Amino acid sequence: MTLSLTINGTRYDIASDPDTPLVFVLRDELKLKGTKLGCGLEQCGACAVMVDGKVVLSCVSPVEVFESQEITTIEGIADTEIGQRVQQAFVAETAAQCGYCTSGLVVAAAALLSDDPAPDSDATKEALTPHLCRCGSHPRVLRAIERAATT
Numbered sequence: 001m002t003l004s005l006t007i008n009g010t011r012y013d014i015a016s017d018p019d020t021p022l023v024f025v026l027r028d029e030l031k032l033k034g035t036k037l038g039c040g041l042e043q044c045g046a047c048a049v050m051v052d053g054k055v056v057l058s059c060v061s062p063v064e065v066f067e068s069q070e071i072t073t074i075e076g077i078a079d080t081e082i083g084q085r086v087q088q089a090f091v092a093e094t095a096a097q098c099g100y101c102t103s104g105l106v107v108a109a110a111a112l113l114s115d116d117p118a119p120d121s122d123a124t125k126e127a128l129t130p131h132l133c134r135c136g137s138h139p140r141v142l143r144a145i146e147r148a149a150t151t
């Protein structure tokens with residue numbers, strides 16, 4: 001049986017085993033390298049993608065779970081007006097340092113603003129809680145989200 005996935009609006013037939021975690025299919029099979037692998041244990045947020053509009057960590061769940069869902073990776077995030085605004089705000093606030101956590105944070109911010117166009121700081125901090133940044137970029141990330149919410 002061929003597994004297929006819808007990613008950033010494109011349908012892909014997948015050759016990987018159905019129990020392969022999604023992040024490996026994205027990065028290794030489809031060469032969508034923007035999604036990062038960090039801990040591999042759903043503990044750092046680096047591998048976040050959007051699935052049917054919600055943030056999902058892609059490093060543990062098997063790819064077969066996502067077959068009938070719409071996946072958006074960082075490569076497709078700027079296809080929406082909100083995603084574009086978030087991306088531009090991250091650039092304007094220099095919210096990335098090494099950048100390893102940034103894809104996951106941009107995905108999380110876009111999902112947050114899609115649900116709540118003007119989140120208060122508690123809601124923003126809660127949305128960012130699963131996302132670790134070893135470079136300490138969170139203050140700039142918070143400013144970027146504030147900028148994206150108000151521009």
Ligand code: FES
Nearest residue numbers: 038039040045059
């Ligand atoms: S790599 Fe998935 S949460 Fe860390």
Ligand code: FES
Nearest residue numbers: 097098133134135
């Ligand atoms: S910018 Fe380096 S881990 Fe976040």
